[in-house]
Amino acid sequence: MNTPLIYQKDAQLDLTIDYYHAxxxxxxxxxxxxxxxxKIFIIFTESGKKxxxxxxxxxxxxxRSTQDTTDLKGFLMFQMVQEETMDDxxxxxxxxxxxxxxxEAARNQGLGEYLMGLLFQIGHHWKMEKVMLTVFKDNKGAMRFYTKKIGxxxxxxxxGACLSPRKARKFDYEILSKPC
Incomplete structure (x- = not known):
């Protein structure tokens, strides 16, 4: 993937997407x-999140804004990993x-979908089987975004997939995936 990439929704959202290694x-x-x-420190310690x-x-x-490089709009952080399956x-x-x-100002304008689309392209390029993520059950907007908009x-x-409903209720998150 050549970077930077451009995401342009309209005159209000003219963005450049930069790629960085940590x-x-x-x-x-x-x-x-x-x-x-x-905002998610309620479940992570500050040092753990850092x-x-x-x-x-x-x-x-x-x-980031194409015109003003200090006007940051959002980010997607990912890793290429090996993840467990039901097959031991x-x-x-x-x-x-x-x-x-x-x-907040960059939400509901297609940017999240665009960044996730880039992650699918990256995953496909590197022959990953799927894209995965963890989402908290009480984050209804994120759950709807990932399941309804992204599939x-x-x-x-x-x-929710491998435990009985009673046992699954004890967990405050779900793990979602979609093939690359």
Whole structure:
């Protein structure tokens, strides 16, 4: 994938998408990604979230204004990983979306779909079997976005897919996936 890429919805949303490896993400962007994800600290410690965002395997797609490089709109952080399956002898090759975060002003304009589409292209290029992510059940907007707009389904290892309904209720998240 050649970068930067351009995403243009209209005159209001003229964006450039930059690709970064965790080791090349400028300190100002490290800070910004951390601040944008702060709302989920109820389940993560600050140090745990920082470690996840700066993991050596982390890759970023960062959306910014084409005219003003300091006007950041959102990012998608992913890793290429091996993920468990219901077959104990098999690990799936996966492009795992750890974060998709957009500033409020950039939501509902197709940018999230575009970034996820890029992740599917990356996964396909690297011969990953599927794109996966974890979503909290109480985040109805995210669940609707991933399942209705993007076409994700419960992964075979998701609590809602592999446990009885009574046991699955104890989990506050689901794992979604879609083939590349």
């Amino acid at each position: 080791s090349t993400l400028p300190p100002s962007l490290v800070d910004w990604t951390f601040q944008l994800t702060k 470690a996840e965002l700066q993991a050596p395997e982390a890759r970023y797609l960062v959306a 002898d098999y690990m799936a090759e996966v492009a795992y979306c750890y974060e998709l975060q957009l500033v 994700f389904k419960l992964d075979e290892i998701s609590p």
